[in-house]
Amino acid sequence: MTKLSVNINKLATLRNSRGGNVPNLIKATKDIESFGAQGITIHPRPDERHIKYQDARDLKAIVTTEFNIEGNPIQKFIDLVLEVKPTQVTLVPDAEDAITSNAGWDTVKHKDFLKDVITTFNKEGIRTSIFVDPDIKMVKGAAETGAHRIELYTESFAHQYAQGNKSAIHNFTKAALMAEKVELGINAGHDLSLENIKFFKEQIPNLLEVSIGHALICESLYLGLENVIPMYLQRLTL
Template sequence: MTKLSVNINKLATLRNSRGGNVPNLIQATRDIESFGAQGITIHPRPDERHIRYQDARDLKDVVNTEFNIEGNPVQKFIDLVIEVKPTQVTLVPDAEDAITSNAGWDIVKNAVFLKEVIKTFKSEGIRTSIFVDPDTKMVEAAANTGADRIELYTESYAHHYAQGHKNKIAIFTEAAKIAHKVGLGINAGHDLSLENIKFFKENIPNLLEVSIGHALICESLYLGLENVIPMYLHRLEK
């Protein structure tokens, strides 16, 4: 079964919009795991507009499943990850003012930098993943960085699926096949939802993990977290 990691950034956005500590991320994390989630994902950004760096520290001893920290590996982020030592770190090439992640790495151009960063994290026993577009050239290049996994950036899949163009899944399927062939684990994330996750799962071989936040939280406004998480798990079953 593909694991579901719930991104809790949106809960932090809601908390920060009002000040104080409602919703409480610690309690929310415990609840999300109790509802069946197999991982927790956070993506602290330099301006800390949703997840704060202190949240990562506070969650270190709370998460009982897999803890995944995403972000652009600037020095402050690197230091945080080494301090917290999550299960996995996902490297994302975000600009500081990006609203959300909007592209995978140009791994060929950034190969030397990524190799050094990955070497640093792996020396601390942290599993590494690189955020990539469904580009076989970039997937093959990822294998040469020492990374353990890739995370396929799925925004274009979600966009085309909503328009009825299911055939656009083909480039993701091919990217996954290449990744498996060169020894990389396969994660995926961005704009995956209850509507499109089952078809994606059915067409991506060896899919280990999906990270879902925005859609899952929005769906939970109507259906509740306790209902939505099992709905995702059902769609991710083999």
């Protein structure tokens, strides 16, 4: 079964909009895990506009499933990950002012940099994953960095699927097959939803984990977290 890691950034955005502690991320995280989620994902950014760096420290103490921290490996982020020591760190090449992640790494151009960062995390026993586009060349490059996994950037698939173009999955399937060949684990995330997750899962061999935040939280506004999480788990079970 593919694991579901719930990205709680949107809950932090809602909390920060009023300057208090509602919703309470600690309570929400415990509830999300109790509803069946198999992981918690956060993506702190330098301006802390949603997840704050202190949230990472606080969550480390209470997360009982897998804890995944995403982000651009600037020094402040590297220091945080080394302090918190999550289950997994996912490296994402987003600009500091990016609204959301919008591209995968060029693992060929940035191979030496990624290799240095990943070596640092691997020495601390932290599983490493690289955010990549569904490009065979980028998957091969990721394998040369020493990373344990890739995370396929799925926005293009989600957009095309919503337009009725199921053939958009083909590059993702090819990338996953290459990842398997070069012994990389496969994660995926970005704009995956209840609408498209079952099809995506069916077409991607050996999909280990999906990280879902925006869609899941939006769907939960109508259906409730307690209902939505099992709905994802059902679609991820084949």
